[in-house]
Each structure stands twice: as structure tokens, then as C-alpha cells.
Amino acid sequence: MKSYKELPSDAGSNIIGQVTAQANRVQKRLTSVKHTVAIMSGKGGVGKSSLTANLATALTLKGNAVGVVDADINGPTLAKMMGVRNATLTYTPAGVKPAITTLGTKLISMDLLLAEDDAPVLWNAHTQKDAFTWRSTMEVSALREFIADTEWGTLDYLLLDLPPGTDRLPNVVELIPNLGGVIVVTIPSEVSQLIVKKSVTMTRDILNVPIIGIVENMASYVCQHCGEEEHLFVTEEPLDDVFQKISLGAVPFDPRLARASDNGIAYLDEHPDAPASKALIQIAEKVQAFFEGEDLHALPVGAVS
Ligand SMILES: Nc1ncnc2c1ncn2[C@@H]1O[C@H](COP(=O)(O)OP(=O)(O)OP(=O)(O)O)[C@@H](O)[C@H]1O
Ligand SMILES: [Mg+2]
16 A cells, blocks of 8 residues: 555645645634643543533633634534534634534534434545544544634633543644643543653653643542542552642532533533532633743642632
């Protein structure tokens, strides 16, 4: 099989020209976005999408204009979590109008483009085996279009919810070279923390992107009746010192948060006094403080108000 480097020409498609034009459109679109934040984790199911949805809500409630890109092209969940699955996208000469939640957060997701609930994303190729070879390239193209072709308007924050895997961030950095920062999500299990280390190395040391901090999700369970806090994971080793320093906080497990996500309701709005809501609001305040130039990690945990 020939590699693309051996192909004599692009058969007249001017593929490089097309990609360059689209990359320029991404840059142009991002000129009206103040801060871009990627939410990532090397591991699946740790709460990236939940954190993205709740962080977007918290930042919106604080008066920011917030947009969210569901960058999980194959497993999009944010339209459901943010209660806009039934939104119809409208197309204007300036771009696609994103879905807007009842609180005013904007969202674009592959889920909004799929006709049926059970429809998977199928890339157009001779066989799905061929499509697999090109999946990463096609995912990047879809993401590029999501950012470039959406009429975001002026935003204070654009949050990107990444699919699991440390290998996804380089694609995002290729699209957004001046990415504002990364939030790494983990759960307090040793397996998850091992992968956090890889995420931190990839972000900070290989890609040179600032890490806003680490969020420890589902760290504990707070009894709704007596208020007592129990740890959900018993680990021999707590979060490494280095990681404790860059912690943005720990979000307790709250079944009401999972239910709110399933029902597309803003958890923070419904249960503003719940311990998980308070933790999420404090994380949003730290994100704001980070972009206001504060040295977050010189502050003791909980010092930003
Ligand atoms: N703090 C929490 N309290 C209760 N439930 C939570 C919490 N965080 C996440 N969940 C639930 O855990 C499940 C997984 O969360 P989520 O989909 O956000 O993870 P993810 O990291 O985005 O997963 P994936 O890797 O598949 O994208 C969801 O059902 C969500 O509602
Ligand atoms: Mg997710």
C-alpha cells in the first residue's frame, strides 16, 4: 500500500489549500473568543463531560459568554447533558447557529447532526475498516469545522470536551496553537492517577500548553441526610504531591448530578447548595482567576473566592 507521501499528486483536489483555508477560518473565528480551555483525561468515564457541562454552567451563571464544543465526535453526550438534544441547528451565511441552553450556554455537538438516537457516526469510506484507518484525520476535520463554521459570536470562554485518551490533545493543539489551558480530570484511583501523569507530561512537557489544574472527580460521597463524607476509592497512595499542588479541587459523587445530566437539567441551578455544586463553582472561580493572571498554585486550596 502506498503512503500519502508517495502519491504523485492530490488528483486536483487541492487538499492542502482546502485544509489551509479551513485552518485560517478557525483562526479568524477564534479572534472573538477570549479563552479556550480543553478538558481532558487519559481515561474514559471519569467525568470529563459532566465537568465540562457544569463548568460551562458555572461560568455562564457568573455572567460570562460561554461556548462548548463536544469534541467527542464518536461518543457525543453533551447535547443530552445540557438539555438541548431537540435543538434544530440553523444555517446562516455567517455559519451554523449553535444550540443554546436555557441559561444561555452555546453548544455544538455531532449529536445535533445525527438523525436518529441509535445512529453511530459512520465515516464515508469503501468499508468501515478503511474508515478506521482515517478516523483520526476525519475526527480532526470534523472538529476543525465545528470551530470554524459555528457562529459563536463573542465568547469569554470556549470549552472543548475531549474524548478519552492522551493522544487527542495534540490534534486540538494543531487546530488551536494558542490554546489557553488544559484541565485534567481524574478519579482518585491509582489506575486513573497513573494515566494523569501521562496527560500532564503530554500537555506541559511535550506540547507546552499550560495546565490550569487537575480536578479529582467522584472523590467522596456526602450523605444527603447526615452530611457525613465517605471516600469512594480506597487508595494506598494519595494524589502525588506534584499533582496536589496543581489541584483545582475535588468534586464529590452526587447521584443528583448524574440524574440532572441524564435529564438535561443544570445541576448547579437545581442544587446550588450541594457540596458538589460548591466545589464546581470554586473550580470555575479558579479557572477565571487563572485567566486573570493569578498564580493559582501558589494559593492554598480553597483560597480563591
Ligand atoms: N461527581 C459526580 N457525581 C455523580 N455522577 C457523576 C459525577 N461525575 C460523573 N458522573 C456520572 O458518571 C458517568 C460518566 O461521566 P461522564 O460521561 O461525564 O464521563 P467522561 O469522562 O466524559 O466519559 P467518556 O470518557 O466516555 O467521555 C455519567 O453517568 C455521569 O453522570
Ligand atoms: Mg465524555
